[in-house]
Amino acid sequence: GAVVSQHPSRVICKSGTSVKIECRSLDFQATTMFWYRQFPKQSLMLMATSNEGSKATYEQGVEKDKFLINHASLTLSTLTVTSAHPEDSSFYICSAREPRGVDEQYFGPGTRLTVT
Amino acid sequence: GEDVEQSLFLSVREGDSSVINCTYTDSSSTYLYWYKQEPGAGLQLLTYIFSNMDMKQDQRLTVLLNKKDKHLSLRIADTQTGDSAIYFCAERWGVPGGYNKLIFGAGTRLAVHP
Numbered sequence: 001g002a003v004v005s006q007h008p009s010r011v012i013c014k015s016g017t018s019v020k021i022e023c024r025s026l027d028f029q030a031t032t033m034f035w036y037r038q039f040p041k042q043s044l045m046l047m048a049t050s051n052e053g054s055k056a057t058y059e060q061g062v063e064k065d066k067f068l069i070n071h072a073s074l075t076l077s078t079l080t081v082t083s084a085h086p087e088d089s090s091f092y093i094c095s096a097r098e099p100r101g102v103d104e105q106y107f108g109p110g111t112r113l114t115v116t
Numbered sequence: 117g118e119d120v121e122q123s124l125f126l127s128v129r130e131g132d133s134s135v136i137n138c139t140y141t142d143s144s145s146t147y148l149y150w151y152k153q154e155p156g157a158g159l160q161l162l163t164y165i166f167s168n169m170d171m172k173q174d175q176r177l178t179v180l181l182n183k184k185d186k187h188l189s190l191r192i193a194d195t196q197t198g199d200s201a202i203y204f205c206a207e208r209w210g211v212p213g214g215y216n217k218l219i220f221g222a223g224t225r226l227a228v229h230p
């Protein structure tokens with residue numbers, strides 16, 4: 001089946017620094033990738049939709065200047081958390097859309113970000 | 117608006133059946149999904165059902181869909197300790213511009229005890 005990887009799986013950074021998270025589709029081309037944020041014991045909140053070669057579409061309430069998304073190729077999307085603060089600490093999950101069949105999303109394993 | 121609701125917790129005895137329920141909002145949703153999340157991991161697609169179906173069975177999993185009531189359920193037969201996880205119901209929403217996004221429920225934490 002389709003596999004999506006994320007890197008890193010866990011990162012700890014200091015307040016004020018920026019962190020980049022990568023999402024890769026390993027065996028299929030993904031024209032669309034999605035970035036989610038999950039708080040402890042809560043559901044996934046869609047942050048933005050990333051389309052290859054164009055600007056990301058952000059959900060209401062998500063700061064586009066803080067969460068920079070780049071989808072430079074059909075297999076890679078990156079999320080950069082800029083000037084991170086402790087409240088940005090969360091579990092970030094990406095998914096990649098496989099448009100064939102039921103048009104389903106395949107999810108990465110997630111990245112745990114801790115900002116100290 | 118977009119809202120998918122699930123009960124938050126379910127505890128069952130090993131070997132019994134588990135039934136996880138979900139209600140959704142968009143009557144035009146074409147696909148409804150069940151995902152499983154184990155601790156510290158991403159989401160694994162368990163099964164899905166197309167909106168013109170009432171039931172779908174896949175090994176130990178049975179999905180029932182009541183379109184009139186916008187109610188979806190997932191039944192796990194012969195529940196095992198390895199089934200302990202969080203189960204998310206999701207509906208697919210069409211977005212102007214041609215792509216679809218998933219709206220997730222809050223997740224049901226299934227605990228399986230001996």
